[in-house]
Amino acid sequence: MTKEYKTITEVSGPLIFLEKTEPVGFGELVNINLPDGTTKRGQVLDTSAETVVVQVFEGTGGLNSESGVVFTGETIKLSVSKDMLGRILSGAGEPLDGGPRIVPDDRIDVNGASMNPYSRMPPEDFIQTGISTIDGTNTLVRGQKLPIFSGAGLPHNEIALQIARQAKVLGSDEPFAVVFAAMGITNEEAQYFMQDFEKTGALERAVVFLNLADDPAVERLITPRMALTAAEYLAYEHDMHVLVIMTDITNYCEALRQMGAAREEVPGRRGYPGYMYTDLASLYERAGVIKGKKGSVTQFSILTMPGDDITHPIPDLSGYITEGQIVVSRELHRKGIYPPINVLPSLSRLMNSGIGEGKTRDDHKAVSDQMYAMYAEGRDMRGLVAIVGKDALSERDQKILEFADLFEDRFVRQGRDENRHIVDDTLRIAWEILSELPETQLTRIDNKFIDVYHPAHKAKSE
Amino acid sequence: MEVKGEIYRVAGPVVTITGIKPKMYDVVKVGHEGLMGEVIRIVGDKATVQVYEDTSGIKPGEPVVNTGMSLSVELGPGLLESIYDGIQRPLKVLQEQMGDFIQRGVTANGLDRDRKWDFKPTVSGGDSVKGGDVIGVVQETTNIEHKIMVPPTVSGTVNEIKKGKFTVDETVCVLSDGTELQMMQKWSVREPRPVSKKLMPTKPLITGQRILDGLFPVAKGGTAAIPGPFGSGKTVTQQQLAKWSDTDIVVYIGCGERGNEMADVLNEFPELEDPKTGRPLMERTVLIANTSNMPVAAREASVYTGITIAEYYRDMGYDVSLMADSTSRWAESMREISSRLEEMPGEEGYPAYLSARLSEFYERAGAVHSLAGFDGSITVIGAVSPPGGDFSEPVTQNTLRIVKVFWALDAKLSQRRHFPSINWLSSYSLYTNGLADWFTENVAPDWIYIRDNAMDLLQQESELQEIVQLVGSDALPEDQQLTLEITRMIREYFLQQNAFHPVDTFCPFDKQYKLLKAISKYGEMANAALESGVPMSDIMSVESKDDLAKVKFEEDFEPALNVVLTKMDEEFAKLGGK
Numbered sequence A: 001m002t003k004e005y006k007t008i009t010e011v012s013g014p015l016i017f018l019e020k021t022e023p024v025g026f027g028e029l030v031n032i033n034l035p036d037g038t039t040k041r042g043q044v045l046d047t048s049a050e051t052v053v054v055q056v057f058e059g060t061g062g063l064n065s066e067s068g069v070v071f072t073g074e075t076i077k078l079s080v081s082k083d084m085l086g087r088i089l090s091g092a093g094e095p096l097d098g099g100p101r102i103v104p105d106d107r108i109d110v111n112g113a114s115m116n117p118y119s120r121m122p123p124e125d126f127i128q129t130g131i132s133t134i135d136g137t138n139t140l141v142r143g144q145k146l147p148i149f150s151g152a153g154l155p156h157n158e159i160a161l162q163i164a165r166q167a168k169v170l171g172s173d174e175p176f177a178v179v180f181a182a183m184g185i186t187n188e189e190a191q192y193f194m195q196d197f198e199k200t201g202a203l204e205r206a207v208v209f210l211n212l213a214d215d216p217a218v219e220r221l222i223t224p225r226m227a228l229t230a231a232e233y234l235a236y237e238h239d240m241h242v243l244v245i246m247t248d249i250t251n252y253c254e255a256l257r258q259m260g261a262a263r264e265e266v267p268g269r270r271g272y273p274g275y276m277y278t279d280l281a282s283l284y285e286r287a288g289v290i291k292g293k294k295g296s297v298t299q300f301s302i303l304t305m306p307g308d309d310i311t312h313p314i315p316d317l318s319g320y321i322t323e324g325q326i327v328v329s330r331e332l333h334r335k336g337i338y339p340p341i342n343v344l345p346s347l348s349r350l351m352n353s354g355i356g357e358g359k360t361r362d363d364h365k366a367v368s369d370q371m372y373a374m375y376a377e378g379r380d381m382r383g384l385v386a387i388v389g390k391d392a393l394s395e396r397d398q399k400i401l402e403f404a405d406l407f408e409d410r411f412v413r414q415g416r417d418e419n420r421h422i423v424d425d426t427l428r429i430a431w432e433i434l435s436e437l438p439e440t441q442l443t444r445i446d447n448k449f450i451d452v453y454h455p456a457h458k459a460k461s462e
Numbered sequence B: 001m002e003v004k005g006e007i008y009r010v011a012g013p014v015v016t017i018t019g020i021k022p023k024m025y026d027v028v029k030v031g032h033e034g035l036m037g038e039v040i041r042i043v044g045d046k047a048t049v050q051v052y053e054d055t056s057g058i059k060p061g062e063p064v065v066n067t068g069m070s071l072s073v074e075l076g077p078g079l080l081e082s083i084y085d086g087i088q089r090p091l092k093v094l095q096e097q098m099g100d101f102i103q104r105g106v107t108a109n110g111l112d113r114d115r116k117w118d119f120k121p122t123v124s125g126g127d128s129v130k131g132g133d134v135i136g137v138v139q140e141t142t143n144i145e146h147k148i149m150v151p152p153t154v155s156g157t158v159n160e161i162k163k164g165k166f167t168v169d170e171t172v173c174v175l176s177d178g179t180e181l182q183m184m185q186k187w188s189v190r191e192p193r194p195v196s197k198k199l200m201p202t203k204p205l206i207t208g209q210r211i212l213d214g215l216f217p218v219a220k221g222g223t224a225a226i227p228g229p230f231g232s233g234k235t236v237t238q239q240q241l242a243k244w245s246d247t248d249i250v251v252y253i254g255c256g257e258r259g260n261e262m263a264d265v266l267n268e269f270p271e272l273e274d275p276k277t278g279r280p281l282m283e284r285t286v287l288i289a290n291t292s293n294m295p296v297a298a299r300e301a302s303v304y305t306g307i308t309i310a311e312y313y314r315d316m317g318y319d320v321s322l323m324a325d326s327t328s329r330w331a332e333s334m335r336e337i338s339s340r341l342e343e344m345p346g347e348e349g350y351p352a353y354l355s356a357r358l359s360e361f362y363e364r365a366g367a368v369h370s371l372a373g374f375d376g377s378i379t380v381i382g383a384v385s386p387p388g389g390d391f392s393e394p395v396t397q398n399t400l401r402i403v404k405v406f407w408a409l410d411a412k413l414s415q416r417r418h419f420p421s422i423n424w425l426s427s428y429s430l431y432t433n434g435l436a437d438w439f440t441e442n443v444a445p446d447w448i449y450i451r452d453n454a455m456d457l458l459q460q461e462s463e464l465q466e467i468v469q470l471v472g473s474d475a476l477p478e479d480q481q482l483t484l485e486i487t488r489m490i491r492e493y494f495l496q497q498n499a500f501h502p503v504d505t506f507c508p509f510d511k512q513y514k515l516l517k518a519i520s521k522y523g524e525m526a527n528a529a530l531e532s533g534v535p536m537s538d539i540m541s542v543e544s545k546d547d548l549a550k551v552k553f554e555e556d557f558e559p560a561l562n563v564v565l566t567k568m569d570e571e572f573a574k575l576g577g578k
């Protein structure tokens, strides 16, 4: 299998075409030796008795028909070991930190196999991030995939880092790790993450994969797969709770589009490949908890929405796969509110299984629903007030209008290092602002909760 | 019988083979590992195969074997309580054989070959039987009696009939021409099972969901679509239907969706009780899970696997509900394969046969007279996931041309946590009139009146809201302000229903009726009071009106409602309105 072929007949974009090879396996890893002595890697996309098509990860620059192609006989694998923790690797898994190569404990196919749905354990362990708009209204649980949908220039990196610093399962100190996969972000952004990891000591417990903006786009297609392979290994072989941060999913999708165009595929919506849903699912679905295993893989990825448009195919297809989304809003950011999370389009689908009695508190869901309903209505009122003036509002509506402001100012807004406790801070603040509304407006909350938690009643009973 | 060919080309899930002459839709085993695939195109001496498993590492030149059979499911006792992938491999067996991640090249029978079932014959030697006739029964779960039927294409005279415990592949009956019948039969998934007659659906599927039963009912044997953007409530609604519908059998297909959602169902259904029988829901359920990260070709097949199983139970005379979440992912799998075949793309890259496939699928729903003369039905409810939530795209549009009920999910509602976020203005049911008699007889003579009145008010509300947007609500005349208050009550107290509230998750029809009637009672009394000169502010501050908000959450609904209604009478009496 070490035979070198010099039968390249065509080089086109990131693809090369070869003829007259021995039978080559689909998806096989390929080494390409260039005349100048360097080596590139690629993967077989199409294989037949006559022609083989290879996609080259590092780009086809410098490649010509003199280049030699060697088929390795295996699919792309990552060398894994527990020593990966604390290491910085390239987007293709090579050390970047000057340290030694990883001495493999195992070598694992980066594509990963699909988890048997029968083996999954529904995620249900509440992760406290210390951020009210997440913990209170869009709760994250272990094993969930919950991306941040943001826009260019918004503080999504800060939010992601605050979460990476603060996230914990209350009352547990089980081993955890962070796997960070940079895809096409700038060096400066990457440094921002690395410095924070170093400052807080998180780097020791992290595995970092860096594919930066000036690295080949094709490599971006394997970077997240490398990262997820490392995460699964740490979770299922070493019982760790792994938080995977992938940024930026949008760059990944652009690479996917570029590849599709190079292959001359029929493009789907806005030029993205028709299989983008399935491709993204093969990343996102690698989050989860397995019955009988101690570790877990939680994904918290960053996705910048082109043109802040949530209906753009990248956020749209992601939203159809992930278990909710945290939406960062330009409007709140302009108002100077940090974290500028707009709860209305945000959602955590696994919230219900992570909250309530014995986990957070019995009134949690009702309180959250009530705040949503009132905030949504309050924001509508703002639009109305702009037209008819505040006086045209009924008394009820005025109260609701005020609630929207209170909500943004007290519940949403918090410090960059403020780590709020779910009960002592987040739910307390929630009740404080809800109690500014007439009690008859609290239609989402069972009376038994009002009796126990409403400040007015609480005071009476105490 | 097996003829060997070889692989010519591999490009993802699409493999070209040569050297054998398969028929269209034959199942072939591809490569050294014998990966399962189906012939989907034949050109000259080459055939194209869609492979149901990952093809990484597979090489040209590897062997191919034709099974000569088309893609079929195994039908017989043991389907209930199972969870299968798209090609009917039991996920539990796959886990036992290869661990928590699905490896390829593993075959597993749809039905357990070791388990013995107690077969009670219902025919005797000398009886003549034809396709669809029942020859015996097996108690499959506590409430489901599984009828063992003669395969649709077989008939003859019973020569020998057995009684006792058998596995599904042991012969239980021999016909005089020597044909041996087992409890298991196989059926090709792409072919509808025959029936003697299709009937008009006349009974509603009672779902316990107020907006569905009350405003947009689906008939048993009918078809419904739930389109909506991500996170708007398709899955929750489908699961609510699977949980609470008054149906005998549920087939739930997770088609290209999330693994955790299936795990959820697996976790919950054995714990939840069927409101009709009190037995665990799992005992009436068959799950098909071909999640988004499982092979697309098997995703394409999953919908056919599901509907064939549904038809089989329908043939026994059961009411079956089938949920497909999401038909858009199914359509996408067709698109993915079609594009690999380099077929001429139609609208948005979907194959030109998209609409034909969709209608063929929904056409397999219906209320029927089975071959043996039983009345059975399949209700099909398909989720649709339009890109960007835009209903003008091909899958939604083609589906709407076929189905009779349209539950339109609305992101504006879900964002404000109005659940189920079904838009009451754009949704519709074409069964409403056909079912009116049933409602009048079985719910209440005035139900239709109360319901239509509520719908009418909601329609008025949307017009009034437009005015409010311009002038504010205080500028409206008092009677219109009252209308807005009543419609708010209809929306919040009646239409909103929390799937996660232990009591509210399921609402029997009688409760639906009483709740809406109570709101309508307030409306009547308030309007009368207003006309007789009672000030608006007094009418608005009637306490019992606000009390009505929460009666739906009460475990003991009736007494709680009666307290509120009595108070309402007293309050209005004091106002002097009547």
Ligand SMILES: Nc1ncnc2c1ncn2[C@@H]1O[C@H](COP(=O)(O)OP(=O)(O)OP(=O)(O)O)[C@@H](O)[C@H]1O
Pocket (backbone or CB within 6 Å): A319, A320, A321, A347, A348, A349, A350, B228, B229, B230, B231, B232, B233, B234, B235, B236, B237, B257, B385, B414, B419, B420, B421, B497, B498, B499, B500
């Ligand atoms: N009837 C309901 N009661 C309470 N909550 C609901 C209801 N319907 C939906 N929800 C809430 O909305 C969330 C999203 O619903 P669901 O998962 O059904 O959306 P979907 O339309 O299937 O989205 P996708 O297309 O991404 O799969 C749920 O996690 C739940 O929090």
Ligand SMILES: [Mg+2]
Pocket (backbone or CB within 6 Å): B234, B235, B236, B257, B325
């Ligand atoms: Mg869904």
